[in-house]
Each structure stands twice: as structure tokens, then as C-alpha cells.
Amino acid sequence: MNDINREFVSHDEALARAEAGVAKLAATRNDRWYPKFHIASNGGWINDPNGLCYYRGRWHVYYQLHPYGTQWGPMHWGHVSSDDMISWKREPITFAPSLEADRDGVFSGSAITGDDGRLWVFYTGHRWANGVDDADENLEVQCAAMSDDGVHFEKLGVIIDNPEGFRHFRDPKVWKQDGMWYMVFGMSTADRRGEVLLYSSENMRIWHFEQVLFRHPNPGVYMLECPDFFPLRDKEGNEYWVLCFSAMGERPNGFANRNLHNAGYVIGTWEPGEEFKPRTEFRLWDWGHNYYAPQSMVTPDGRRLQYAWMSPFVPPVPMQDDGWCGQLTVPREISLDSYCCIRTEPARELESLRETTMEYDPFMLGVNESFRLLDDVEAAEIELEMDMSHSTAERAGLKLMLTEDNAHTCVYYDDQTHRVVLDRHANARGDRGYRAAPFTSHTLKLHVFVDRCSIEVFVNDGEQVMSSYSFPSDGPRALEITAESGTLSIPSLRIHELRSIGLEE
Ligand code: FRU
Structure with a gap:
């Protein structure tokens, strides 16, 4: 045991080197897809959330971090903290490999x-x-x-x-x-x-x-x-x-x-x-x-x-x-x-991210009709109710990250499978494919969080969730609502534009 606990490098030195690694990547970072309200490293690769806690008045989120590249590699722990879970502060890297026991990864x-x-x-x-x-x-x-x-x-x-x-x-x-x-x-x-x-x-x-x-x-x-x-x-x-x-x-x-x-x-x-x-x-x-x-x-x-x-x-x-x-x-x-x-x-804390809110009166989309909600939005929260018992559409829902090349991701109700579908077949960048979550009632509530490269869909007050990356093409990212092969009744719709959590610097 003693040998295994031996330091093969000074932890402070290993941490300083890792900070320099992240800083080097951050210096040339392109922000086109860098999240506004999700936790990410300012440079390098991250994976699992680690060590989540509330300690001495602050929230702490640590995460698996490779500071020297954008692939998985020798694991460190990165760290951010917050006093309200909304505005986050970047903290020094917490752990680097330094003991024999964690030589190839913390x-x-x-x-x-x-x-x-x-x-x-x-x-x-x-x-x-x-x-x-x-x-x-x-x-x-x-x-x-x-x-x-x-x-x-x-x-x-x-x-x-x-x-x-x-x-x-x-x-x-x-x-x-x-x-x-x-x-x-x-x-x-x-x-x-x-x-x-x-x-x-x-x-x-x-x-x-x-x-x-x-x-x-x-x-x-x-x-x-x-x-x-x-x-x-x-x-x-x-x-x-x-x-x-x-x-x-x-x-x-x-x-x-x-x-x-x-x-x-x-x-x-x-x-x-x-x-x-x-x-x-x-x-x-x-x-x-x-x-x-x-x-x-x-x-x-x-x-x-x-x-x-x-x-x-x-x-x-x-x-x-x-x-x-x-x-x-x-x-x-x-x-x-x-x-x-x-x-x-x-988490209810997220409501404090709302910057502007647009609220719509109940409305109806005609057969094959689409309606543009926003011409360009990077970070938004959408609360959409669809009344399927007063709709005839075969598929109906949102077109997100819609760019001039017609690349987009759809989040829609599919009447044939009776599922909520997140469909990336029209993405120009990244992986494609679709996923489909079950739901049971006739009213479908979609609570959607869209950031610069991700979409999270909460279905009917969190009965199901779907989270996927989606990498929009260049140019403005529009938001539309659409009904295919039938009508769509929308009893309520609210759209909030969201502010940054402060980790983009
Ligand atoms: C899960 C995982 C963990 C492991 C860590 C390594 O994504 O493989 O099992 O501790 O990532 O980065």
C-alpha cells in the first residue's frame, strides 16, 4: 500500500501543467457551439460529473477532464462552483494524476x-x-x-x-x-x-x-x-x-x-x-x-x-x-x-436564467402549416402544449436550429407510433439518427431547453426526457412550429430566451 500511495510527481506541478494545457486550448476556442447555460470546460475534453455537493454555502460540480486535448485521455478533475446554481465560477483544476495509485487517471x-x-x-x-x-x-x-x-x-x-x-x-x-x-x-x-x-x-x-x-x-x-x-x-x-x-x-x-x-x-x-x-x-x-x-x-x-x-x-x-x-x-x-x-x-433554479419571455394566445396550425417563432435564437427554453385530441396532424412539433441550408432538428409528436421523436436526420454536422420516447396522455407538454449544440426535451412534466447534441450550421438559427398531414391545436406556448451561466469567458 505504501508504494502505491507514493507521489511520482508533485501534485502542484501536475496541476499547474494541466491548467496551462486547458488555457492553451481555450485561447483558440471557437464558440459557435460552446454552451451558454451548460457546464463545460473552457478547453479540453470532459466526461462524467463528479463530486456533486453543496459545501459551505456553495454548489460544487467537478467533472472528468482531459486538459491536453479534445479526446478522452489521462483523467483529471475540473471544477466549477456557484452560490445559486445559475452563475458559475471556474475554479482551479482539482486533481491531476500524481500518486502511483492514480498514475493513469483520477x-x-x-x-x-x-x-x-x-x-x-x-x-x-x-x-x-x-x-x-x-x-x-x-x-x-x-x-x-x-x-x-x-x-x-x-x-x-x-x-x-x-x-x-x-x-x-x-x-x-x-x-x-x-x-x-x-x-x-x-x-x-x-x-x-x-x-x-x-x-x-x-x-x-x-x-x-x-x-x-x-x-x-x-x-x-x-x-x-x-x-x-x-x-x-x-x-x-x-x-x-x-x-x-x-x-x-x-x-x-x-x-x-x-x-x-x-x-x-x-x-x-x-x-x-x-x-x-x-x-x-x-x-x-x-x-x-x-x-x-x-x-x-x-x-x-x-x-x-x-x-x-x-x-x-x-x-x-x-x-x-x-x-x-x-x-x-x-x-x-x-x-x-x-x-x-x-x-x-x-431544477427550479433554472427559471432564473430567463431573460425575455414571449407568450402566445391559444392558436391552431392548418394542414401542413408552419409558423416561424423566432428568426435567430441560441439559448432558449420552450414550454409548448399540444392538444392531440383536437389535432389531426400525423406529426407535429418544433423545428429547432433551422438554418438557411435547411439543416435542423425536429422534436415532434408522431401519431403513428404515439411517441415523442427527436429527429436529427436533417443535421448537416455531427451524428444523425432519431430517438423516440413513449408518452400516454392526449395533451402533450414539451418543455425544451435549446443551447448552442444541445437539446433537452422534458415530456409531460418529466415523465420522460430526451437529451441529444445537435450542431447547427452557420448563420441564424430559427425556431418554427409545424404540423404535417393534418392540423395542430396549441393551447399554450411560452418561449424564454436564456442568459449565460458565466463560463464562456
Ligand atoms: C464513465 C467512465 C467511468 C470512469 C470515467 C473515466 O464514463 O468510464 O466509469 O470512472 O468515465 O473517465
Whole structure:
């Protein structure tokens, strides 16, 4: 253990070098697709949100960062903080590889305030067994670090070694319950099955294996990345436990699991010392093209908020030419509705981003009619109601990021499949393809967030969500509403232009 905790480079030096790496990329960044109201690095590649917390009066969001290029590479932790979740401040890079244990990457993890009032971070120290790449094995261990301000950390080194040298053994999420600390992380067994392990501790330093909390029933699923495990109460006050994970190896199944890897959850019951008893099948958090590795935190007023990485799974990934790559989703509030039904809604803090609001009286679109709502908009929130029982359209909805070359992304209701579709077939840049989420009622409420290269669609008050990148062509980005092969009744429509969260400088 001592060897593994040895510094092979001074952490301060490694951090200074990483800052210079990001600054170099940021200096020539092209902002055509750089988000106005989503968290991204000012330069370099990012992936998973890490260490989400509210500490000493500020929100902290850390994220996986490669500071030297716009591809995935040796992982660091980038950091932004905010006192209102709306205006964000860029903080110094938090972690760089510096110990033998994290030589090839400071991988994902979580943060929590300890009994000592300090901020504790748990992360995975990653090494390539051959020192270069994943051709052989990964050596992964769980590590800890501590801070008094959320900005400067002292690394404590390894707190859970990898007992068998399992290839995938990572992404600790920690919480406290009934006086005990608990940790879940993901693992791939010797026979390549995806599992979530549960550990416990009385003091956050010495951890004991409790049990395999969950083994994925599908033998094709070989790893469960970034697990999260938390209780939610439904409207009747019944408590359920939500086990989240990002499954590697799940096959597409109709409209579901269409991404390379798919993030979802299983709802069940659990209490300390007991087994987790699933009550539902695996469900997707989000039906879009680009949603992965979500992590949650609890707010001081008791809400469960989640951020995820908008993962660019399929090339081409146009932002990689612009000096940066990857953004997080907007923060979302997770709640349990009726029996085992999750709702995912935009965090209410986002309302403060609204700059101007346009409100429409109820109106009707005729057969094959389109209506231009805005000639040019980069960052907007659209609240649209469509009354399908008084409409005859076969497809009806929004055309977003519509440019002069007729490139655009559609978000529409499809009467034949009775689904909400996010369709990128007319995109001129980036990956294309469509995704389709189910819904049940006759009134369809679409709550859409459009940023410079992303679209997030909340369907019927968060019954379903879809998040996808979309890279508009050059020139003004118009917004239209359209009805195809029939009419569309629109009882209400509000459009808010949104301001920047302050990370564009
Ligand atoms: C998920 C993931 C994690 C890992 C991190 C490395 O996207 O692969 O399992 O800790 O990213 O960047």
C-alpha cells in the first residue's frame, strides 16, 4: 500500500501543467457551439460529473477532464462552483494524476461532508497494467482526498484496494445513513458480469465489503459504471431505493438502449444489512442520444438533483475541432410519483436564467402549416402544449436550429407510433439518427431547453426526457412550429430566451 500511495510527481506541478494545457486550448476556442447555460470546460475534453455537493454555502460540480486535448485521455478533475446554481465560477483544476495509485487517471467519484466538517472526496485511482493502454488489464482502486474549502485537496491515497485485480472496479458513490458510511461502486467479475458492490465504514477510512448489491441479470452486460443508490418517497410516503448505473454491453431493444452504453435505474427496496430487492425492470433515465454517467446530490431543502454527461458516443463530434468537447446536462430534479414512477424535471433554479419571455394566445396550425417563432435564437427554453385530441396532424412539433441550408432538428409528436421523436436526420454536422420516447396522455407538454449544440426535451412534466447534441450550421438559427398531414391545436406556448451561466469567458 505504501508504494502505491507514493507521489511520482508533485501534485502542484501536475496541476499547474494541466491548467496551462486547458488555457492553451481555450485561447483558440471557437464558440459557435460552446454552451451558454451548460457546464463545460473552457478547453479540453470532459466526461462524467463528479463530486456533486453543496459545501459551505456553495454548489460544487467537478467533472472528468482531459486538459491536453479534445479526446478522452489521462483523467483529471475540473471544477466549477456557484452560490445559486445559475452563475458559475471556474475554479482551479482539482486533481491531476500524481500518486502511483492514480498514475493513469483520477477517475470518477463523489463528495460528501465528513463528521469532521471537511469535504471528503472518494474517487477511483486508475492505472493501465501495461503502463500504456487497456490492451491488458486496468488496475483500479478506490482513493480518498479531503478539503476545507472544496478547492484545495489533500490526497489520502488508497482506501479500498482491488482484492483480485478485477479489470473494472470503479466509481465510488458515498452516503451516510443511521450513523454508518456506505459506498457503492461498479465492477466487472472474472466471468464479465456487471455488478454493484456495497461497502461500509464507521470512519470513512477503513472500509468493509458488505455484499454484492446487484448483479445485472443480462449476461451481456459486463460493467455497471457510475452507480448511485438513494431513497425516494412516493406521494403516499412509501420509501423505495433507486439503484442507478450506466450499463456497458446492453443491446438495443426496439426504441430502448440505442446508445453505445445506456444509463438507467432499477427501483426496489433496501435497508442496511438487507438485500436490495428490485421491483422494476431496468428503465432509461433519458431516451436521447447523449446521456451518460449521471450522479445525484441532495440539496439543503431535501431535493434530489442529478447532472449527467452528454456523451458524444458516435463520431463525427464537431466540437472536437473547436478546442473543447463535452458538456453536462442541466441539473434535474428526480422525484417519485405514483407507484415506482420516476419524474425528472429541470431544477427550479433554472427559471432564473430567463431573460425575455414571449407568450402566445391559444392558436391552431392548418394542414401542413408552419409558423416561424423566432428568426435567430441560441439559448432558449420552450414550454409548448399540444392538444392531440383536437389535432389531426400525423406529426407535429418544433423545428429547432433551422438554418438557411435547411439543416435542423425536429422534436415532434408522431401519431403513428404515439411517441415523442427527436429527429436529427436533417443535421448537416455531427451524428444523425432519431430517438423516440413513449408518452400516454392526449395533451402533450414539451418543455425544451435549446443551447448552442444541445437539446433537452422534458415530456409531460418529466415523465420522460430526451437529451441529444445537435450542431447547427452557420448563420441564424430559427425556431418554427409545424404540423404535417393534418392540423395542430396549441393551447399554450411560452418561449424564454436564456442568459449565460458565466463560463464562456
Ligand atoms: C464513465 C467512465 C467511468 C470512469 C470515467 C473515466 O464514463 O468510464 O466509469 O470512472 O468515465 O473517465
